[in-house]
Amino acid sequence: MHPNTFRREDTKFRALKHDSKGVYATLPPSLEVTRYHSLAGVQPTIPDCLEVSSWTEFENESDRKIIMGVRHKEYTVEGVQFHPESILSENGRTMFRNFLNLRGGTWKENGGPRSQLSEDPTALRDGKLTGKKTILDTIYEYRKIAVNHQMLTPSQRPEDLQAAYDLGISPPQISFPDRLRQTPFSLSLMAEIKRASPSKGLISLSTCAPAQARKYAMVGASVISVLTEPEWFKGSIEDLRAVRQSLEGLPNRPAVLRKEFIFNEYQILEARLAGADTVLLIVKMLDNDLLWRLYRYSQQLGMEPLVEVNTAEEMKIAVSLGAQVIGVNNRDLRSFEVDLGTTSRLMDLVPASTIVCALSGISGPNDVNAYRTEGVKAILVGEALMRAENTNLFVSQLLGGGERVVASIPKRPLLVKICGTRTPAAARTAIESGADLIGIILAKGRTRTVSDITALEISKVVKSTPRPASSVIGIQKCVGDSSGVNYFDYSSQFLCHSERALLVGVFLNQPLSYIISQQQRLGLDVVQLHGSEPIEWANLIPVPVIKKFSPGEPGLSRHACHTLSLLDSGAGGSGEKLDISSVQNSLGKSDDIRVMLAGGLDHLNITDTLQQLGRYSEKVVGVDVSSGVESDGSQDLKKIQAFVTAAKSFRT
Template structure:
């Protein structure tokens, strides 16, 4: 009797694992089917169109899309990154520009789990144009596909070498019935023909032979011609670790590359991805978040209560943002809260009165995978009509915030960092979260992408800017340096220092009465002049 190959060993173990899961109360096939029928699976995105949006590196040839893998271990290499946090790794990949995040869920040899899959999906779920999530698994039963769909996968892997043709076809058809176009994996010409006969739209050539786990990087190259002139996205899987590998496959027409071990071992994955795929780095990008070091910061005046006051600041000071304070415990009878529709209507009329000043800025299109906060700033400045109307909410419930946002036609909303994070995804406009610069900002949620769009740092009276500089300074984490709005107890001297060090993209000056940050008209004028001269 021959010794079973590695693939055969894995298949046998997974078959046992699946049968155990199917017989466990709460995860039986009937349970999974009922949960899917209850629409508890999160929405999916189509794999083919997500992979098709390849950025161009030279203005002509599209760059291969990146399928970034989360893999703690493997049968051939043993432990790779056993302590890796799947959710954090996925977020790093997503912000670096990955089109697909592959999550290995096999527990015995790869140290993965369905929990990894679910947490990866949750970590990237609120990102705009999020990557597709792939369940990388040894799938032999429809049950595993239903599990994948329930836990947030957009696609699954089907391995031709592991499955009889009829079983492969049945699993492919079932996956399509759940809306998931599978990634079909092959390793030789016979398997490639099987995948083509199946009608697969996304085919991955595994450079690693799953029977002995040896890697041959020419495997992809030998099979490229079989998909030429076909409506198929060809992907290269396994062993890719250098820019030369990617360039070779790109020249041959490969449209996506899957990177696992090399990414898991990279100390700075975002930098590694840029170098591997020849994507522009933030420092050399032509996108506005990286080229506006000397651009004047926007001016935001907060504490506006009546339309005449707002128009005065617009016409005389040319403000970019108007901050309207809504305090549920201290409503002023003359406040715009009492007549929100009139305020919004009058402001809209005034906005249209001078289109030269209030037109959105225009920027050249960029395919760079921009970090979350830089992308939020770019999108806002490229589309918004100034002056932006900003609602500053205190002591309100979520329904009250949503209602007022719609009634006043707010462009942005400011919330304190004490407001529950779960509120943010229900608010229909971008959210600015306010943090005090004296708090432990490194441990706060200031740099949490995917929820709030902007950060307002309040300078505390008598405090220096060291804490703020530490937070927004350059680093290897995605999104640094952070574009921030600076506010709080500013003085002429501290503002000049801030403009020279942290370069905020906007400055908030508060004229609200009865709060610590309010100031006299003369102090306010000094600060406005500093901003205008920046």
Template sequence: MSTQNGSVKSNGAPSILQKIYAQRRQDVEQAKSTPGTTPADLDTLLSLNLAPPVISVVDRLKSGPKPGLMAEIKRASPSKGDIALTANAASQALTYALGGASVISVLTEPKWFKGSILDMSLARRAIEALPNRPAILRKEFIFDEYQIAEARLHGADTVLLIVAMLPTPQLKALYSYSIGLGMEPLVEVNNATEMQTALDLGAKIIGVNNRNLHDFNVDMGTTSRLADMTAGRDVILCALSGISSSEDVRQYIDQGVGAVLVGESLMRATDTTAFIRELLCLPPKTEAETLRPAAPLGKVDGVSTPEEALQLAKEGAGLVGVYLSPEHKQAVSLKQASQISLALRQLRPNKVVEFDSVSKETPNESWFHAHARRTASVLNVTSVPLLVGIFSSDSSLDNIVHAAHCAQLDAVQLSASAPLHWASHIPCLVIRSVPASANLRELQQVQKPGLHHFVQVEFDGEPGAVNAQALVGQWGVPVILGTKGVIGESQIAALTEGTRPWAVCMSIEGYKSAKA
């Protein structure tokens, strides 16, 4: 056992840190000797680029709220015992991310902290589709390059290196290895000697742990006493442990602290999002009406001529749909779709349009909220409907992509049976059509973020539509209400009231009939 600051406590008994270190050495050796997770296996997996993309934790902390919040997922600890054993890492991570966290710290030590590398992997996957996701920190007792490679492979953007636990040569080697994988480590210190070691190392993020890892006692003044050592340096100073109120945070801000790590208080909070806002002195979070606006957009399908499209644009339609599968009775050719596209594009402003400015400090929002907001913003500026190419289940991915490029489609609409992953290959917005009578699994599947951007639910009068209406009304997804199988304005009004859709769709015949 090699620790920089003493090998045993004054009474000769091993410290808590040493007990954890000894156990983790056994755990790591077992993992390294297990077929499939050997160091050579990890090197191969990394060389295959299987690790998810990394973001700069330094940039993330500098661009978010001040101070940055490192929100920790921690089920238990040696000092506090069980904290939140039933906590779900993925759900907690998403709550932290949408609440305003800049970094999500995931404890992956299993015996004392009840964590795992799977927790970190699932936390990363839960926030993957967010437009401004927090960085993921592997909070672990790291002493081996293997643990850093493992962290990178499972989605970490940064790792923790504890000066108290590592001889200086080993600390330097681990720091360099982490940098080589694109991860700037969080270097943890507890006293002036360790702080100087971290500064000499060139660390850009230094965390002062208010908790002494040998006896786990907390002294909130530890960060305050060391703050001056980073003054004037290009270093993000972080206060770790013991922080439970906005008063604690304000005190540290005045001392130059750029980020705070909070774990237990967040895990015990009744309303996690409200507590985050309170900690960071941010206004209460309100959800914009991007998914369910008071006045839904209009979508008209079956348009076949530029004249029809221009008339719909004049009358305020938000989306215009053209059928591009030859077997459809209202199908248009690619040439006709291109003519419709050109007619609509000529209506768009021919000068530079001033959009609302967007910075890296834009608060996080869900995948679906982000696309609904951006699309609505574009429509508000241009006042020209989006052109949607509608494809059947017989359409191939190559045909869809070809049509999107040739006709300069703004969006494509896929059938319910089209593979979910196709959306990642399509160079424009994607709407997925699904019947309201679909089974529960199918209806849940279309709520997965990171794939399509909107869901069109076709209410066709089937018995299952009643249940679907209640379900869809609770979705966190922008829904286009398909009314082609619904008879009568009163039924459409009832469905609209129950689902509060982002847009309401009808056929060109139905639209003309309603106008007559």
């Protein structure tokens, strides 16, 4: 034997690669297995009667392979250099099942040691992968099998998806080309959610796709690319669905791209139902007839595809399609080698009206400098963004030269709501003191409930009493098409009017029809739902909605329904203080949460209460008071004035 035939390997866990044949049939291409503490083959000096069936890599030499399994070419004999029986080895049970299904004798008698993928093996020679089959071929064949199997599954058949689409339940979509043209940078950013890749292995397996999507949206991404291929890239269509849900309600959300190996209309329809605004069509893996068919079908669903090319010939095909957006992949999908000059070399073949995106291999500012002068309009960044410790800083350095990306929302004075208002005089005093919102209780049977007659009198005062000039300072509106604007920062601005206070009607578990009729009758500017009303009612009420939650109650951070969440205790108006730690826990669950705070506040404790919240006080955009401005059960005009003054001075 060659002196370097064997190598001592002591690492217990390794990612195993295999040829998808024999005991590895139907298994994912990469498996975590428990190794032997023993010698392993490293050079192809095995007899001609054997073939390498599985391997792993040297720790710092990705192009060198350690033999982990061999197979006799004629007889049903397989050997492995790991523990398939270990509970720590992935899919060991399936390996044993595949082996036990063999009858002995020859492979020919058993139908051959092959999987469903291909009869064209990828061999191991001189420690490197060789053979005719490329990575793209392997992935394409594997996806065909998986998708064809899925299409036979009840509830996921093509006719099932079409029936769902015909119901009109697919999420609203936006124009992919138009969104690419909107960017705070010199180049539009297509930010990718990418857990793994065939060339890099695992990148960030624990990434929460919707959380990453919001992070990308906040730093100015025009498009969020979601890899949905499960085996090599560790993604799923559920990632895309969750990403789309996470972007709901943003004033100028990014477009969502399904990054997948698409070869069937089924995958495009599936993407649209999950919330995609566009899909990827790879010219290299599709014949012309199929490419044209998929392109037109995508357009029929309202999605302009991203057409990917890598060569001049492929670019001509994409241009002949009439593609509005063409992505030039700097990575050759057959060899997976990266050449950042690929995009530059193909620019002369593209009409001026076409949006060209540079895909793959971009990791820093030097990689994109040339693109700005060559007519490239967008870049796609995946691995580098996923690995960035500070996403905002990375994007700023990559595209903005230090430019601040996240929209800066000025620290506005707290919104102040005086609730339980029962007289026109109290309403006028609150407004003249600088209150933003005047609340009247319209729930039946409450001690502070007002009649319709009194409510109309208060409504007239609210709409005829101008705000004091001093209270208008600090009222700034977010720009509707701003990039990186938090949903609640954007929505809460509609709870403040520059000329007058707003009238809030407070309801408690009353019918929706009654709430809407009272809103119209009394001229309510805002509705507050203070009971267990469904969150989605907010979308059926024609004015902004404040929804009450107790600390820890689900729905507090829900986007695109209520305008702002109110944190309160009990049924409200009880004077019961909220537990500070419970409030902190609720506010700490998401960076996006903004609330109006209530519960036992008065002019003496409001500053101390907010200070006790520490850094979470920044998530409080307003305060609500009822019993804290009363004396002996009646509203105290001096306490109203004192509370408004104390609240407004907290951030000045």
